[in-house]
Amino acid sequence: MSTRRENSTRAALEKKGLYHSFRLPDGRRLDGAMSLEAQDERLTPFNLPESLHGKRVLDIGPWDGYYTFEMERRGAEVTAVDYVDMDTFRELHRLMGSKAKYHQLDVYELDPRTLGMFDIVLCFGVLYHLKHPLLALEKICAVTQDLCLLESFVVDGGTWKQGIHPPVPYIEFYEMDELGGQLDNWSGPTVGAMEALVRAAGFARADIMHVEDASAGIAARRRWTNLPQADRPPIEIFGLSCHLHRGRSFRSEKEEYIALWCIWPAPGAPLLDVVFPEIDGFGIAPLAASLTANGLLVSVRVPPGLTPGQHWVRLKIGRSGWSEPLKFYVDLAPIATDLTISSIHDGVTLLHGQVDWKEGGWITIWVAGLSVEADAGNTIVELAGVPHLPDMVDPVRGQINVRLRPVIRAGEVELIVLHRGSKSNASMLTVTGVAPPIRGLEV
Ligand SMILES: C[S@@+](CC[C@H](N)C(=O)[O-])C[C@H]1O[C@@H](n2cnc3c(N)ncnc32)[C@H](O)[C@@H]1O
Known part of the structure; x- marks a missing residue:
C-alpha cells in the first residue's frame, strides 16, 4: 500500500460549502475554501489578456465556476463542462447574471463535432482526477484551437524548483484514496510527465508557466510560436x-x-x-x-x-x-464498390495464376473498382486468409503489387482483395518453390 498524501483544503471545504470565493455584482463577498487572492494568483502566471472579447473559452471541471465567470468578465463566450451538475454553479450563474453554457459532460465526452472548437481551454485542478489522463488530454487537444491552460497537482514540485528533475518522467497511480483520502484522485504526474503528456496528446508545445510545491501550470499550445526566420x-x-x-x-x-x-x-x-x-x-x-x-x-x-x-x-x-x-x-469511410480481380501473375516471370518463391514471391494483381484514394493503408490482399500489406497500389491502373509472406507454403491458395469495406471475388493462385525461413526461426 502506498503512502497517503493529505489534502489541506478538504476541511475548509466541508466547513464553508463553497470551494471558490466570489465577489457578487451586488457587492457581497462569498468566502469559499480558496481565497479570491489565491484564485487570481493561479491565473496570473498564464498572462491571459484582460480582454478576451471575440474568444470562445471552455472551462473543464469548473466546480462552483469562479474561472468560468472570470473568463466571461473578460469578454469571452464561455462554455463550462463538468461531470457533476453543481447547485452552487447554477445558483452563482444566476447571481452573476452569467450567460455561460453549462453542460454535464465527462472530459472523455468532449467532441469538436458537438461543442465546436475553443480558442482557449481551461483545465484547472482536473488532471489528477482522471483515470486516463492521456486520453483526456487527447480529447482536450481535439477541441483546442489555440491554447489550453493546464494546472494540476504534481508530485515533484518542491524538488523540481531545486533543479532536481527525475531522469524519466513518471505518474504515481492511486488505486484507492491514497491521494488526499479521496476516491476520485487517480494519478499524480511529475512536472516532466505533465509536459510529456501534453506533447503526446497532440499539442505542439508544453510551456511550463509556474511550479509550486504541489502543483504546476503548463500552457499547452497548438500553434508554433517564435519560429526561426526562414532564410x-x-x-x-x-x-x-x-x-x-x-x-x-x-x-x-x-x-x-x-x-x-x-x-x-x-x-x-x-x-x-x-x-x-x-x-x-x-x-x-x-x-x-x-x-x-x-x-x-x-x-x-x-x-x-x-x-x-x-x-x-x-x-x-x-x-x-x-x-x-x-x-x-x-478515417476514410467504407464504400460499396464492385471489386473485380481480372488477373493475377508472378511479378517477375509474369506467369498467370502463379507465383514462385524462387523468384522472390512477388505477385501483381489487376483489379477494377479501387477508389482514387486506394493505397496500402486501405487495401489488403488476403492469401489463404492471411492479410498481406501491398507494396504498391495504383488506383488509376488498377494494379496492386504484393509480396508473399513466408507463412504461405507451396500449393493452391485463395486470393481476395479488401478495400474500404468491400471485398473482391476470390481468385486461385498456385504457389511454387520453397518459402524462405522466417527470421528467428531458421533451423
Ligand atoms: C478540484 S476541482 C477544480 C475546480 C476548478 N477548476 C479549480 O481549479 O478551481 C475538480 C473539478 O473537476 C471535475 N471533474 C473531475 N473529474 C471529471 C471528469 N472526468 N470530467 C469532467 N469533470 C471532472 C469535478 O467535478 C470538479 O468540478
Whole structure:
C-alpha cells in the first residue's frame, strides 16, 4: 500500500460549502475554501489578456465556476463542462447574471463535432482526477484551437524548483484514496510527465508557466510560436507513409505515425526542438528525426480530432522554409464498390495464376473498382486468409503489387482483395518453390 498524501483544503471545504470565493455584482463577498487572492494568483502566471472579447473559452471541471465567470468578465463566450451538475454553479450563474453554457459532460465526452472548437481551454485542478489522463488530454487537444491552460497537482514540485528533475518522467497511480483520502484522485504526474503528456496528446508545445510545491501550470499550445526566420531553402519531402505500411491512409483509433522522408544534406540529424511539423495549420510535436540511407526520417503523430477525409502536413526545420504540403487521409469511410480481380501473375516471370518463391514471391494483381484514394493503408490482399500489406497500389491502373509472406507454403491458395469495406471475388493462385525461413526461426 502506498503512502497517503493529505489534502489541506478538504476541511475548509466541508466547513464553508463553497470551494471558490466570489465577489457578487451586488457587492457581497462569498468566502469559499480558496481565497479570491489565491484564485487570481493561479491565473496570473498564464498572462491571459484582460480582454478576451471575440474568444470562445471552455472551462473543464469548473466546480462552483469562479474561472468560468472570470473568463466571461473578460469578454469571452464561455462554455463550462463538468461531470457533476453543481447547485452552487447554477445558483452563482444566476447571481452573476452569467450567460455561460453549462453542460454535464465527462472530459472523455468532449467532441469538436458537438461543442465546436475553443480558442482557449481551461483545465484547472482536473488532471489528477482522471483515470486516463492521456486520453483526456487527447480529447482536450481535439477541441483546442489555440491554447489550453493546464494546472494540476504534481508530485515533484518542491524538488523540481531545486533543479532536481527525475531522469524519466513518471505518474504515481492511486488505486484507492491514497491521494488526499479521496476516491476520485487517480494519478499524480511529475512536472516532466505533465509536459510529456501534453506533447503526446497532440499539442505542439508544453510551456511550463509556474511550479509550486504541489502543483504546476503548463500552457499547452497548438500553434508554433517564435519560429526561426526562414532564410534557407524549403525542406523537400520525397515520401509520406504510415510507419506500419506504405500507404497515406490512417485510422484515428490505431497507433499510427506519419513518416516523412526528407532530403537532408547535413551530416547529422537536427535536434528535435528545431523540427516543426504542421498538420492543417496546427503545430505537432515531432516524435523523432533520424538519418537514413537517403536522407532524414521525421516521425510525426496524427493529432486527435481530425475529421474523416483529406488533410495536409508540411515541415520546417530550423531556418528552412516550409516544405510543400503533402496530402494524407484519415478515417476514410467504407464504400460499396464492385471489386473485380481480372488477373493475377508472378511479378517477375509474369506467369498467370502463379507465383514462385524462387523468384522472390512477388505477385501483381489487376483489379477494377479501387477508389482514387486506394493505397496500402486501405487495401489488403488476403492469401489463404492471411492479410498481406501491398507494396504498391495504383488506383488509376488498377494494379496492386504484393509480396508473399513466408507463412504461405507451396500449393493452391485463395486470393481476395479488401478495400474500404468491400471485398473482391476470390481468385486461385498456385504457389511454387520453397518459402524462405522466417527470421528467428531458421533451423
Ligand atoms: C478540484 S476541482 C477544480 C475546480 C476548478 N477548476 C479549480 O481549479 O478551481 C475538480 C473539478 O473537476 C471535475 N471533474 C473531475 N473529474 C471529471 C471528469 N472526468 N470530467 C469532467 N469533470 C471532472 C469535478 O467535478 C470538479 O468540478
